Amino acid sequence: MNDRGRAIVVGGSFAGLTAALLLREQGFEVDIFERTGDYLDGRGGGIVLQPDTVRWIQERPHPFTVEDVSIGSTVMRYLGEDNKIAYEEAAAWRFSSWTTMYRVLFDDFGPEHYHLGEFAVGLDQDDDGVTLRFVSGRTERASLVVFADGVSSVGRRRLQPRVMPRYAGYIGWRGCVPEDAVTAETADLINDALAYSVIDSSHICMYAIPGADGSLSRGKRQLNYIWYRNVAEGPALDEMTTDLRGFTAPVSVHPGQVQRRFVDQMRTEAASLLPPAAAELIARTPEPYIQIVLDIAVRNMAFGRVALIGDAAFAARPHAAAGTAKAAADAWSLAAALAAEPDIPRALAAWEPSRLELGNDLLSRVAEMGARSQFTNTWDPADPALHFGLYGPDR
Template sequence: MASNYEGSRALVVGGSIGGLTAGLLLRDLGFDVTVVERTPQVLSGRGGGIVLQPDTLRWFAERSRRKPEEVSTFTNHLRYLGAGNAVLHEESVEWRYSSWSTIYRALFEDFDPDRYVLGEFAAGFSQDDDGVDVRFVSGRTERAELVVFADGISSIGRRRLSPDSAASYSGYIGWRGTVPEREVSRETHALLGDALAYSVGPDTHICMYPIPGPDEALSVGERLLNYVWYRNVPEGPELEEILLDKQGIPRPVSVHPGQVQDRYVAEMKEAARRLLAPAAAELVQRTAEPYIQAVLDIRSERMASGRVAVIGDAAFAARPHAAAGTAKAAADAWALAETLEASAGDIAGALAVWEPTRLKIGNALVDRVSQMGARSQFLNTWTPGDPELQFGLYGPGILTQAAPVA
């Protein structure tokens, strides 16, 4: 049914992983697609590791020139470490991982760079029965029959469709970083190199796994060991202070590598020695430029209106505990494309059909990761090996949409 959209234009606002996935799928439906990204240069070096769920890998499994194994690493074990690196729990389970930059570059290579516009920040939009006019701060206006906002947690699309939706701070931050695996000790590499590994302490936990190294290196010894370490910081002056970068500029979402104040980096590395298993502590202490992510929740009341859709983090931002952020963005895009394909050219009708299920999935995910965060950071009931703590977009260990949504 791709011919239903020949001659129709689609504009995707936001050129990260979710936006590129949407752009590629809409292009395959026959739309003339433009992706508009607000940064002035092609995105690179952003973010750390990604746990890959089927929705994230689906493009590579079904349509890309790159195969899943060309963009990912894998491990064979789930492992919890305790004092003295004691193994508290271990089971055989395979997971695949990548880095944000590896997946982004692979999607970008599959898209048409001439249809990827940089340096344009969307300011607002209006629509009529036939199309949508998107206005940019530069003075540029673009008109399309379909507009998809994939512009992250500060989304203009969400603010217009769900004006009462706002970010809610979880009570903790994520310290993130990577270390070349060749730089850690043999003992640490033996524990972390083939595992999704955790270390859990009072009001804290860290998650670790190997991801592609520089230049997408996948060989053991050339990869990076990636982590996110969750630490409680109360909302208010203490949080505001730690989210100031080295120039004193507030960074309410994340403080980038090399920009975290040195005093906080020093304290974090010292705390790792006291609070984490030795292998985890070594990883933290060897990190050259750790960075901070504020852990936030965002919910949307609407994801569609007329010919406008909002996907991924632009609609729902979920804490990373289910490893489902990129999977949800990809799943939103695939579901949108499939609904459009079945609609015989009725864009507004397709979006009205698409929206209810996506809202249900988004709310269920935010509910679940909020409960997981409470268990680890405040209730201290995060128990090694508990199946309720497994990754999964659609539920603990539930990785495909065929499963029922709670």
């Protein structure tokens, strides 16, 4: 029975779906409003499954396990010249695809209260609730609003307009390659590994993820990567991130929209700079795309009856592979705060301090990781401070 009033979640991605599912359990009548006109499966690449990321699957009844939707690794492996193994240690990570995890959450939430093509543009709130306005002319009212609308969050812009993304000084070339499209040597090197290669002022990270159809079988999976390259802010970055339509992208240049000359240049440089396995992934990617690496930090996440979660609050560089984990953790902690305190503004006020602390800590750690790989050339494969994780090596 829904007895806590209505909650609206703005953004139907990983953070939004997790929050919506948990709020519905708290007794809210929940609606998600997603600005895109199509469901989001098929977007995004690989993700690393950290405990917060998979908590919904593990703690709620499902006809499958985490192992059924992910691929495991046994080692962290660094490749050097000619694919020689430069460093290796045991590392039991699990990897999935953004699409696979989205489908799990969406199937659990269902389509009935998931509204497509609704772009939130403004809001007002009073003592009793929040009114949202949409580009379509629609207005909606709720007792709680959660903005989970990502890096370009409307909620953040309206509530903290002075907070601006800060460019990190480098971009990530990303892509996924069908496993059966690469040589056996390349597939074997990445098969059971979190694989890296570190070169002067740059590094690449690679691992296997489910196939486009969710397949986990060898030969039917995908090999996912992100290659970090320094690009000067200003004209050089603007030119590279102008897509084929002539629009300069603020966050990413989508697959199929990157100017061909930059793709060709990147592939040529990969062949001369990276180990053959990494260069092969890049060469065989049909449509590599660009992620602009940004830092975003808010001063507040709670505003009366409105909350910011996930990348709508803190957007961290990918080095800790913690984006989806932080989004899920924000949602779980928000639900716990609302369970402990029935008054929504008081619950959000109590929830906020620990989330701000975690967000700022994560941003500080990934900035240090990026500096060590891209600028100071002090990356050490054996240093636990450079390993994946939302909470860092000491937690």
